[in-house]
Amino acid sequence: MRVCHVVATLGILAANPAFAADIVTITPNPAPSGQAQSPAPFTYRGTSGSRTQQVYASSFFSGPQMLTSLAFRSTPGFRNGANYASVNISLSTTMFGDETGAPLSADFSSNIGADALLVYRGAISFAAPISDGFEYIVNFDNAFRYDPSMGNLLLDVTIPVGSGVDGPGFFLASYDTANSFNDGVYSVNSVFDGAATSGIANTAGTITQFTGTALAGAVPEPATWAMMIGGFGMAGGAMRRRRASTKISFT
Numbered sequence: 275m276r277v278c279h280v281v282a283t284l285g286i287l288a289a290n291p292a293f294a295a296d297i298v299t300i301t302p303n304p305a306p307s308g309q310a311q312s313p314a315p316f317t318y319r320g321t322s323g324s325r326t327q328q329v330y331a332s333s334f335f336s337g338p339q340m341l342t343s344l345a346f347r348s349t350p351g352f353r354n355g356a357n358y359a360s361v362n363i364s365l366s367t368t369m370f371g372d373e374t375g376a377p378l379s380a381d382f383s384s385n386i387g388a389d390a391l392l393v394y395r396g397a398i399s400f401a402a403p404i405s406d407g408f409e410y411i412v413n414f415d416n417a418f419r420y421d422p423s424m425g426n427l428l429l430d431v432t433i434p435v436g437s438g439v440d441g442p443g444f445f446l447a448s449y450d451t452a453n454s455f456n457d458g459v460y461s462v463n464s465v466f467d468g469a470a471t472s473g474i475a476n477t478a479g480t481i482t483q484f485t486g487t488a489l490a491g492a493v494p495e496p497a498t499w500a501m502m503i504g505g506f507g508m509a510g511g512a513m514r515r516r517r518a519s520t521k522i523s524f525t
Contacts, residue, residue: 296339296488299408300330300459300481313463314346314449314480315431316358316439323435323468327385328479329371329378330429331458332422341365341393341418341486344429345408352448355402356441360434365418366390368428372460373477378428380462380472385428391418400447408483410447417486429482435468453478 317324348354366387370378378385393414403409420427433439441447452459459479464470 296336296486298335298339298484300334300479300484313461313465313476313478314451315429316356316361316447316449317433317465319439319446320466321436321438322466323433323437324463324465325382325430325432325468325470325473326461326463326465327378327382327431327473328429328459328461328482329368329385330427330479330482331371332426334458335420335422335427336488338419338421338423338489339484339486340489341414341420341484343411343413343485345412345483345485346410346449346480347406347408347483348403348410349448349450350406353403354442354446354448356400356439356447358398358433358437358439360396360437361394361398362392362432362434363394363412363414364390364392364430365420366428366430367420367425369425370428371426372456372458374456378460378462378475380475382430382462382471382473385462386430387425387428390430391416393418400441402442410449419489433468437468449480451478451480 313326315326315328364386367389368378368385368387370376370385393416394412395415398412400410439446455477457477457479461476461479462473463476464473
């Protein structure tokens with residue numbers, strides 16, 4: 275029974291590498307506020323739909339992430355809500371970035387990575403914010419595993435043609451957007467056509483907060499290694515003692 279207990283402990287350690295809750299805020303430092311209200315990953319009104327791709331530099335992330343939600347904040351002074359009848363949100367890893375290197379292509383399909391995943395599909399309603407925090411929240415249907423060592427993170431948001439967008443206020447929801455050169459964010463937008471295959475490049479990018487789990491990955495922390503090595507030693511010793519006690523002689 276002792277051997278079984280040690281082996282079970284090792285199985286738990288192997289199946290559960292070190293995890294930690296993590297929130298990554300994608301914004302230049304210091305954080306700008308109210309630099310721009312558009313373009314943003316959602317249109318303000320109408321039924322023509324829209325498509326926006328926005329890239330985030332891999333340097334914003336400290337390591338592999340299992341992303342489970344994102345959030346935007348409103349531009350100060352424009353705390354309005356909005357309702358979206360249908361939205362498709364995908365994430366992927368891309369080799370394109372902002373204007374300092376190889377910027378996003380105007381052709382949407384060229385920017386999408388091979389690991390593209392539809393993380394959300396359906397209606398979204400954003401209530402009017404009560405503060406200047408990240409209150410426009412989208413919880414993903416499917417978590418996305420992102421490894422910054424493989425490239426930058428691409429957000430791809432489509433509001434299909436015919437999908438209604440409405441809400442109170444002239445601008446509906448207004449998203450706080452950074453618009454600086456070499457700030458690690460960049461976008462390509464077709465703000466009035468959800469069926470477009472290409473868009474207009476823009477240095478602006480909506481300030482975004484991603485939430486998920488920071489993955490320590492396949493390399494356990496030192497304390498975990500010590501526990502595993504000690505566990506293997508205990509298991510080996512227990513197995514040797516078990517074999518010795520059950521040995522039968524036929525001589």
